[in-house]
Amino acid sequence: MSGTNDRAAGFCTRLGLKVPILLAPMAGASPPTLSIAVAGAGGLGACGALLMEPGQIAAWAAEVRRGTSGPFQINLWIPEPTPRRDAEQESRVRAFLEGWGPAVPPRAGDTVLPDFAGQCDAILGVGPAVVSSIMGVYPAEFVGKMKAKGVYWFANVTTVAEARAAAAAGADVIVAQGSEAGGHRGCFNAADAERQQVGLFSLLPAVVDAVRVPVVATGGIADARGVAAALILGASAVQIGTGFLRCPEAQIHPAWADALARTAPEDTVVSRVFSGRAGRSVATNYVRAAMAEDSPGSAPYPVQRGLTAAMRAAGHKAGDVHRMQAWAGQSAALARAEPAAEVVRRLWDGATALLS
Numbered sequence: 001m002s003g004t005n006d007r008a009a010g011f012c013t014r015l016g017l018k019v020p021i022l023l024a025p026m027a028g029a030s031p032p033t034l035s036i037a038v039a040g041a042g043g044l045g046a047c048g049a050l051l052m053e054p055g056q057i058a059a060w061a062a063e064v065r066r067g068t069s070g071p072f073q074i075n076l077w078i079p080e081p082t083p084r085r086d087a088e089q090e091s092r093v094r095a096f097l098e099g100w101g102p103a104v105p106p107r108a109g110d111t112v113l114p115d116f117a118g119q120c121d122a123i124l125g126v127g128p129a130v131v132s133s134i135m136g137v138y139p140a141e142f143v144g145k146m147k148a149k150g151v152y153w154f155a156n157v158t159t160v161a162e163a164r165a166a167a168a169a170g171a172d173v174i175v176a177q178g179s180e181a182g183g184h185r186g187c188f189n190a191a192d193a194e195r196q197q198v199g200l201f202s203l204l205p206a207v208v209d210a211v212r213v214p215v216v217a218t219g220g221i222a223d224a225r226g227v228a229a230a231l232i233l234g235a236s237a238v239q240i241g242t243g244f245l246r247c248p249e250a251q252i253h254p255a256w257a258d259a260l261a262r263t264a265p266e267d268t269v270v271s272r273v274f275s276g277r278a279g280r281s282v283a284t285n286y287v288r289a290a291m292a293e294d295s296p297g298s299a300p301y302p303v304q305r306g307l308t309a310a311m312r313a314a315g316h317k318a319g320d321v322h323r324m325q326a327w328a329g330q331s332a333a334l335a336r337a338e339p340a341a342e343v344v345r346r347l348w349d350g351a352t353a354l355l356s
């Protein structure tokens, strides 16, 4: 196992980590408390900055730096073209959603996301150890600016072809996202998400063989066995999302955290019903109904995000997980309600024992 251990150790040295465990960037579920705990335990902290304005990104980084000197990544989604809207379908979706929450105003779908260029500038201003991307690759100009600042670029991919494209665009590290992963699928072409679902056991060694840069494994890793298996399959480190969501520092709604504990691998599903982009969540009553054949389907991203906002807020307020956006990977039931530093220690000690 020394090759496996050496690879992970080399990665840790390069990134200034004590353990090859990365918190996954999770938009809406990346409070500073969680990164402070993970980075403080020797792993890499993370911010899913998709929905954050430049000032919020700077404030997030300042708070994390007050709590730890450990490194972190800041993550953005690569924007996609403006969606083609269909007023009739949107009105059917709005009518459907009214069966699940408050009335949905006609303009609810006019979702405006923070300006990508402004977010990129804010991230460069923060100067994190790592900037990561999902859903595509950064523009060459921004890649040049990251390199000039000595910031590593970690590119999330879901296929071998995407891994090659990201490496060719200058990514320093490839994050291979298996189809087990919770949250949105990272496909470069949104339309391919359901068709291109590759499990981590196949994706990881294929990506490791296809690129020369280090590969991080993500998707369904939530205990020591998963960490050890990923390292054996060629990963230099692992990235964990759902496995940290039940930690108190994650501060997610207790109804969502409790649901994770009851969620078997087959109880999650990939759908577009929350945002218009494919993502894996608990198969709640809303998700099942919105995916059923007689439902009106989903509006495109990010229109659907706006249309479902009122229902999600009502579900949150009522503590009703069936109307929440309960993202979950297929290994959700392995997540434990314990401090994040404890999770890092338990997973790494266990993996080290399995690999020795």
Ligand SMILES: Cc1cc2nc3c(=O)[nH]c(=O)nc-3n(C[C@H](O)[C@H](O)[C@H](O)COP(=O)(O)O)c2cc1C
Binding pocket: 024, 025, 026, 027, 029, 048, 049, 050, 075, 076, 077, 133, 134, 156, 177, 180, 181, 182, 183, 184, 218, 219, 220, 221, 239, 240, 241, 242, 243, 327, 328, 329, 330, 331
């Ligand atoms: C609640 C949640 C939000 C997420 N948001 C993002 C995001 O904003 N950017 C991103 O690159 N990945 C995001 N992901 C995907 C994770 O980075 C990672 O691929 C996934 O959590 C790995 O699978 P696991 O949840 O089984 O550990 C999110 C995942 C979850 C669970």
